[in-house]
Amino acid sequence: MNLTQNNAPVYEALKKHMRNRVVRLDVPGHKGGRMNKELRDFLGVDCLKCDVNSMKPLDNLCHPVSVIKDAEMLAAEAFGAKHAFFIVNGTTAAVQTMIFTSCKAGDKIIMPRNVHRSAINALVVCGAIPVYVNPGTNKQLGIPLGMSVKDVEKAIKENPDAKAVLVNNPTYYGICSDIKSIVKLAHEHGMLVLADEAHGTHLYFGEGLPCSAMAAGADMAAVSIHKTGGSLTQSSLLLCADTVSEGYVRQIINLTQTTSGSYLLMVSLDLARKNLALNGKELFKKAVDYADYAREEINKIGGYYAFGRELENGDDIFAFDSTKLSVHTRAMGLAGVEVYDILRDDYDIQIEFGDIGNILAIVSAGDRELEIERFISALSEIKRLYSKDPSGMFDHEYINPIVEIPPQQAFYSEKKSVPIEESNGMICGEFVMCYPPGIPILAPGEKITSDILNYIAYCKEKGCFLTGTEDLEINNINVVVNS
Missing domain, CATH: 3.90.105.10 (Molybdopterin biosynthesis moea protein, domain 2)
Structure with missing residues (x-):
């Protein structure tokens, strides 16, 4: 059978399995929801029936040979990678697999200090030694930026024995480093490039967005499909180039990933990939349009600064991900987390996060115009009701670390x-x-x-x-x- 991006092998196998009316004398013990009717009624009978165990017709995530293997092959093709691995332990597991694959105890890895905790957790587990590149800092916004290429080059020259360079692509706020130049530098010195693309699924399909890691020539990328790609929470992809061994990466994944892979998570990855491959360009154009409109309207309110591509400087803000609706709040005397709390408690609007100076709203094609307008209106009212003198507020959130021991x-x-x-x-x-x-x-x-x-x-x-x-x-x- 010739597979195309119109296929969804895990989904198709699950549908066939459901029609077979198989007697369930295996785990899970809820038996399609019959054991726990309240759970079945809450989640839906079809959801519980699809929560099945690995079996020959449905393949096995630890060692895929049929439908999961086919689904991973289609994912690799869609994302421009040599190999793709379904991850059901969250992108944390994908980030840690990248580090475990490239580094052993005592090996050095060059990385920005504003990495997700999963990367430093990996160092705790495997014993690799971080060589931190301090990100740039925007004085007005107080946020950590990307890595400057000259700072990465300095770190590489001072640590020629480092095994890999890890890059955020993009950061939580939408800031991208010059990943193409970093890849070129690292490869010239025999180092792998690992990309944390937890917030970068859309870079593979949208137009006019920053460069994806695979397109830049990176060796591995951890991609949170659930964050902006439409799969279920905790589902992710690990993408690899032909510079790493598929079999070895699978061995590393299997050190920590569950042997009871959730078919709910896997089928969501399969269908999300199909949707992105067929409709991603259109979906992410809608997301950018929503975010651009909201940025323009929020900046008319005054007091807020919804920042965007005007920040790009070709260096530590090499590119900006315009799907990210990041808004600076400190100029009107409110910490981002205060605006976050008011939005949720008083306006029933749940945004992604607020820190000491900024908020982030995640915008996708799944949003509605009315909801975007409601968000803008709420921010306008919050300014009118709560703004105050900003003096005495913290003006930065990143402090350069002093690393004493690994x-x-x-x-x-x-x-x-x-x-x-x-x-x-x-x-x-x-x-x-x-x-x-x-x-x-x-x-x-x-x-x-x-x-x-x-x-x-x-x-x-x-x-x-x-x-x-x-x-x-x-x-x-x-x-x-x-x-």
């Missing part, structure tokens, strides 16, 4: 718990981060400074959701003994 060594060292306000000058033994976006304020092995402590206190005061510490109240922090 993350793995710090995390597994002897530690003691101390009141966080008494930890100045000590070495952190755990994570502290605001979630979302999940970029660590402190990572294991980094020196705790007064600037960082002031920032954490400010985040607490403004209502940011802080995570990562053993103490769920974030009153105490684990520090390395004898630090």
Whole structure:
């Protein structure tokens, strides 16, 4: 059978399986929902019937030989990769697989410090050593940017034994580094390029958007299809070029990925890929149009700054992802997280996140014009009701880290718990981060400074959701003994 992008092999196999009326003497124990009628009625009978176990007609995610293999082949073709792997442990698993594939204990990896926690978690597990490239910082917006090519080149020349360079493409805010130039540099020095494209699915299908990692020649890319591609939450793709071994990557995935792959997640990846391959250009044009319209209207309100491609400077803001509706709020005296809370509590509008100076709304073709208008109107009313003098507000959210010892060594060292306000000058033994976006304020092995402590206190005061510490109240922090 000749497969095309019109096919969806997992979906087609599941439909055939459902028609067979197979007697369910395997797991899952809910038996198509009959064991738990409340769950069946809530999620729908078809959903529960599709929640099945691996079997010969449906293939096996750990070692695919039929329909999953076909679906992954079609995904690779659609995304311009040599290989694609279905990931059901979230893009966290894809990011960690990239690092585990390219690095062993003691190996160096060059990366921006504003990476997602999943990347630093990978270092804790495998023992690789980070060489951080501090991102640029926009003084007006206070946000971390991309990596400058000259800073990456400096890191490569100073660490010629590094195994890989990791690139955010794009950042949470929509900022892209010059990934093509970074790929060229890294490959000239024998290093792999890994791309965290958790927020970049649309780069593969939209027109006029920044370059995707595979198009730039990267070796591996972790792509959150569920974020902007239309699949179910926790489903993702890992894309690879022919520079890495398909079999070895599969072995690495199978170290941590579940042996009970969810067919609900896999069929959503299969159908999302089909939809993107056939309709992606049109879908992402609609998303850009919505975001561009909202940017223009929000900037008419005053007080807010919905930033876009005007920021591009050919360096640490090499390109901007115009599907991202990022809005600066600090100029009207409100932290982004305060606007986030007001939107949800008073206007029933749930946006992606708010930090100390900005908010991010995720816009897709699944939105409606009325909802975009409602968001714009709510921001206008919030400005009228809540704006105040911005003096005394934090003007930046990124603080350059001081790395004293590697993350793995710090995390597994002897530690003691101390009141966080008494930890100045000590070495952190755990994570502290605001979630979302999940970029660590402190990572294991980094020196705790007064600037960082002031920032954490400010985040607490403004209502940011802080995570990562053993103490769920974030009153105490684990520090390395004898630090």
